[in-house]
Amino acid sequence: MSTAELEISGLTAGYGGVVAVKDVSLSVPAGTTVALLGANGAGKSTILRSVSGQVKPRSGDIRLNGESLVGLRPDQTLARGVAHVLEGRQVFAQMTVVENLRLGSVRRGRDTHEETIALLLDHFPVLAEKARQPAGQLSGGQQQMLAISRALMSRPRMLLLDEPSLGLAPVMLPTIVELIRWAQTTFGAAVLIVEQYSALALQVSTWGYVLRNGRLVASAPSAELAEGDAINTAYFGVDP
Amino acid sequence: MDLLMQHLFNGVVASSVYMLIAVGITLVFGLTRLINFAHGQFLVIAVFVALDLITAGVPFVFAAAAAVVAAGVIGWLSERLLFRFTMDNPYNGLIIGLGLLLVLESAAFKIWGGFQVGVPAAVTGGAGLGDTYFAWNRVLVLVVAGLVTAGLFLLLARTRLGAQLRAAHENPVAAAHVGVNVGRMVTVAFVAGSALAGLGGVFYGTLQPVGAFDGAHLILKGFAVALLGGLGNVSGLAKASVLYGIGETLVAGYGRAEYVPFFTYGVIIIVLLVRPGGLFEKHPPSDSTFARSSRGVARAERHSRVERLLGGAAFVLLPIVVFEAVGTSRLQSLVLLSVLYAIQVYALAYVYETTGVLSIAQGGLMAVGAYSAGVIAVHLGLGFWWALLVAVPLTVAAGALLGLVVSRCTGHYLLLVTLAFSALVTQLTLTAIDLTNGDNGLILPEKLPEIGPLTFTDLRSQFYLVFLVALLAAFGLRRFKSTRFGLQLSGVRENESLARSIGLRVGRAKVGAFALSGAVSAVGGVLYLYTQTVIVPTSFDAVFSIKIVIILVLGGVALAGPLVASMVFVLLPELLQLDPVDQQFLFGVLLIMIILLLPRGLVPALITGYSALRSRLLPARHPATATGRPETGGDAVRSPSELVREEIS
Numbered sequence: 001m002s003t004a005e006l007e008i009s010g011l012t013a014g015y016g017g018v019v020a021v022k023d024v025s026l027s028v029p030a031g032t033t034v035a036l037l038g039a040n041g042a043g044k045s046t047i048l049r050s051v052s053g054q055v056k057p058r059s060g061d062i063r064l065n066g067e068s069l070v071g072l073r074p075d076q077t078l079a080r081g082v083a084h085v086l087e088g089r090q091v092f093a094q095m096t097v098v099e100n101l102r103l104g105s106v107r108r109g110r111d112t113h114e115e116t117i118a119l120l121l122d123h124f125p126v127l128a129e130k131a132r133q134p135a136g137q138l139s140g141g142q143q144q145m146l147a148i149s150r151a152l153m154s155r156p157r158m159l160l161l162d163e164p165s166l167g168l169a170p171v172m173l174p175t176i177v178e179l180i181r182w183a184q185t186t187f188g189a190a191v192l193i194v195e196q197y198s199a200l201a202l203q204v205s206t207w208g209y210v211l212r213n214g215r216l217v218a219s220a221p222s223a224e225l226a227e228g229d230a231i232n233t234a235y236f237g238v239d240p
Numbered sequence: 241m242d243l244l245m246q247h248l249f250n251g252v253v254a255s256s257v258y259m260l261i262a263v264g265i266t267l268v269f270g271l272t273r274l275i276n277f278a279h280g281q282f283l284v285i286a287v288f289v290a291l292d293l294i295t296a297g298v299p300f301v302f303a304a305a306a307a308v309v310a311a312g313v314i315g316w317l318s319e320r321l322l323f324r325f326t327m328d329n330p331y332n333g334l335i336i337g338l339g340l341l342l343v344l345e346s347a348a349f350k351i352w353g354g355f356q357v358g359v360p361a362a363v364t365g366g367a368g369l370g371d372t373y374f375a376w377n378r379v380l381v382l383v384v385a386g387l388v389t390a391g392l393f394l395l396l397a398r399t400r401l402g403a404q405l406r407a408a409h410e411n412p413v414a415a416a417h418v419g420v421n422v423g424r425m426v427t428v429a430f431v432a433g434s435a436l437a438g439l440g441g442v443f444y445g446t447l448q449p450v451g452a453f454d455g456a457h458l459i460l461k462g463f464a465v466a467l468l469g470g471l472g473n474v475s476g477l478a479k480a481s482v483l484y485g486i487g488e489t490l491v492a493g494y495g496r497a498e499y500v501p502f503f504t505y506g507v508i509i510i511v512l513l514v515r516p517g518g519l520f521e522k523h524p525p526s527d528s529t530f531a532r533s534s535r536g537v538a539r540a541e542r543h544s545r546v547e548r549l550l551g552g553a554a555f556v557l558l559p560i561v562v563f564e565a566v567g568t569s570r571l572q573s574l575v576l577l578s579v580l581y582a583i584q585v586y587a588l589a590y591v592y593e594t595t596g597v598l599s600i601a602q603g604g605l606m607a608v609g610a611y612s613a614g615v616i617a618v619h620l621g622l623g624f625w626w627a628l629l630v631a632v633p634l635t636v637a638a639g640a641l642l643g644l645v646v647s648r649c650t651g652h653y654l655l656l657v658t659l660a661f662s663a664l665v666t667q668l669t670l671t672a673i674d675l676t677n678g679d680n681g682l683i684l685p686e687k688l689p690e691i692g693p694l695t696f697t698d699l700r701s702q703f704y705l706v707f708l709v710a711l712l713a714a715f716g717l718r719r720f721k722s723t724r725f726g727l728q729l730s731g732v733r734e735n736e737s738l739a740r741s742i743g744l745r746v747g748r749a750k751v752g753a754f755a756l757s758g759a760v761s762a763v764g765g766v767l768y769l770y771t772q773t774v775i776v777p778t779s780f781d782a783v784f785s786i787k788i789v790i791i792l793v794l795g796g797v798a799l800a801g802p803l804v805a806s807m808v809f810v811l812l813p814e815l816l817q818l819d820p821v822d823q824q825f826l827f828g829v830l831l832i833m834i835i836l837l838l839p840r841g842l843v844p845a846l847i848t849g850y851s852a853l854r855s856r857l858l859p860a861r862h863p864a865t866a867t868g869r870p871e872t873g874g875d876a877v878r879s880p881s882e883l884v885r886e887e888i889s
């Protein structure tokens with residue numbers, strides 16, 4: 001048993017004839033934030049989908065605190081503590097903000113339920129203000145806050161964030177950074193954050209992985225990645 | 241107008257029942273994009289169960305409860321055993337539902353017989369108010385159905401389960417990620433929807449008699465209501481039910497009961513033409529919320545050209561061999577009949593091959609052709625050539641009209657629209673007794689004309705004439721696919737939005753394909769009339785249309801596929817001495833099995849088996865197949881069910 005919360009080893013996954021991820025191994029230690037970087041189409045989302053069970057791995061193992069997640073459906077991995085915030089803020093637009101939040105805890109008892117909602121609405125007054133409005137009426141940034149908050153409703157041990165900054169105005173970015181830090185300290189979850197643009201992800205993480213064409217090409221402390229040229233290599237394909 | 245009050249009251253009562261029927265359709269559709277054709281038959285079964293129990297002395301309330309449970313259980317079983325396997329492809333689900341409908345209809349006939357039955361009302365008597373009579377039973381139906389509906393709305397709006405259902409409806413992928421077990425929600429929708437249909441059935445049975453074969457008609461009614469309300473949109477349902485229920489009652493009250501089907505099919509066709517999203521919905525239900533499963537990669541084995549042609553040619557000659565080999569004229573006339581079927585299959589293939597639409601309207605088109613020819617022969621004394629001259633343009637026009645409606649709607653409505661068209665034509669031929677002689681059928685006073693020295697009075701010459709026309713249809717289909725127009729249509733079939741984006745007129749292409757199909761169908765219909773000499777409305781009903789679809793799915797569209805499959809299909813039940821109900825049961829089972837087990841059709845499977853065997857025996861001559869590597873030359877044999885298996889989006 002390692003101390004890692006999430007341990008991915010030798011993961012290969014894909015769709016039909018496409019192999020999107022080849023032999024990827026990475027780990028997220030308990031209570032830390034790890035970044036997974038790569039260009040569009042590198043396979044980042046596929047890794048997250050494999051962890052949460054939306055995609056079935058072709059081979060390899062995925063363990064949460066020692067327990068294998070392979071073969072489970074998304075609702076089952078959620079029950080084991082994995083919360084996956086999908087790319088592109090998938091809020092239920094026709095349901096109210098509060099209904100969205102309540103849905104986030106369908107897997108948990110009602111006891112902690114209202115308490116968590118209160119905690120979240122307390123921290124996000126914007127959401128509290130619009131609690132009874134359809135989520136579709138929120139701005140992009142507010143929807144992202146809602147999507148992350150909804151994931152937190154299940155009090156996850158492992159939070160997977162797929163490009164939380166995608167499509168948001170730059171002024172929103174500090175809010176998202178703050179939100180991730182707050183979530184981490186308040187809920188004690190380990191975080192795996194996927195981003196195309198490294199600034200935000202490296203800012204909140206301690207360790208970073210770089211993915212290119214479905215393979216890991218770099219793994220280093222975030223600070224080093226922020227300085228070094230591993231990222232350029234990953235994006236522009238220049239081998240060191 | 242006091243009669244009006246009575247009609248309005250009866251209409252509102254009927255509405256509450258239709259609400260119960262339609263809510264299941266819309267719930268299931270909302271979650272899965274599937275329309276369960278067998279849904280109407282669940283209702284029929286509930287009627288029979290309730291009647292049996294009440295006859296055995298069980299009080300109404302318990303009998304009704306048992307019927308509801310029975311319908312719920314059937315819904316649950318059908319989801320678990322059948323629809324579960326087609327969740328990634330609602331179009332396949334539609335066809336499975338069709339098979340299930342056929343199976344359950346014939347089973348109901350076997351168990352309960354062919355009589356229409358009603359459920360004794362729970363309470364008798366009533367009160368008059370002015371000229372309007374409020375039967376207590378109707379009041380009870382209205383109150384209970386209203387309460388159940390209100391309860392359902394509350395459940396959806398207020399409970400955890402309701403929120404999960406709504407979430408799964410809006411975005412199944414995201415719902416799974418917040419912990420909703422989407423598969424279970426689908427089961428819940430199926431069971432609840434079927435149970436409500438059961439309750440609706442018991443109530444419907446107290447108002448109107450129901451028979452074993454009413455499932456198809458009832459699903460069309462429910463579908464008309466669900467469509468009016470905006471499919472998948474539960475909130476539009478109440479208004480839609482009232483509108484439909486009152487409309488129907490007025491049609492029956494001021495017109496005749498026989499006009500009600502026209503109202504039903506008219507609503508379906510007009511709503512789809514004018515407002516495909518329903519009357520009360522601003523945005524039509526989008527298919528994008530449906531989980532996009534990765535498209536099954538077509539792994540059709542490829543054959544060398546020679547092998548395919550040889551196989552094809554041998555099969556093409558098979559009907560002649562069989563015709564000459566069977567001794568009795570009874571069997572010979574069946575072989576002739578099978579070739580008449582094959583012509584319709586080719587006609588369907590014109591539409592299917594070019595647009596990917598598996599239409600259940602072939603019987604309707606054929607009926608237009610055959611009946612127009614029959615009517616001018618009987619009433620005007622005009623012969624064969626006149627028949628062609630009138631029947632072909634008329635059927636082409638009917639086909640174009642159908643194509644126009646079809647081009648207005650997406651993959652999932654298609655089957656229902658074409659089914660409604662079939663039912664509409666059947667109802668027309670049944671109702672216009674002065675022209676068609678209704679149920680008694682039209683007997684042809686004319687004969688096939690002589691062409692030079694050739695006469696067509698005996699079975700053999702008729703067979704060769706019809707066979708020649710079938711071959712022309714088959715080769716015509718081949719040629720047609722490589723014409724400019726044919727290629728355009730294939731573009732539409734492969735990728736509709738891409739075709740649209742490069743400037744192809746998709747709608748016009750579909751209209752053209754249906755018109756062409758109508759022409760082939762009309763010629764086949766006229767030949768049917770002139771060789772069989774008598775036609776009845778049921779010769780061309782929805783079951784016939786479904787048979788044509790099954791033959792196409794079984795035989796594939798390879799040159800001789802339809803001929804061979806038709807022969808198997810027409811001769812086998814005769815050799816096994818199956819009665820029509822057993823046949824229908826068998827068709828249903830076959831349809832289900834084909835979709836679940838045999839993705840590429842029977843004849844292509846045989847050819848594949850043959851070439852696999854050959855390559856095993858002669859490995860050196862077929863290096864590519866022997867090593868298991870697909871050859872690159874030649875195009876793959878595609879079958880309808882293969883496409884059906886691909887997601888239509």
Ligand SMILES: Nc1ncnc2c1ncn2[C@@H]1O[C@H](COP(=O)(O)OP(=O)(O)O)[C@@H](O)[C@H]1O
Nearest residue numbers: 015018020039040041042043044045046047534
């Ligand atoms: N649903 C899908 N079906 C088929 N291919 C897909 C699907 N989703 C992603 N892919 C392919 O898999 C590869 C990796 O995609 P993804 O994991 O989404 O990359 P990223 O998140 O890094 O942009 C890409 O080549 C993409 O085209």
Ligand SMILES: [Mg+2]
Nearest residue numbers: 044045046087
């Ligand atoms: Mg991605």
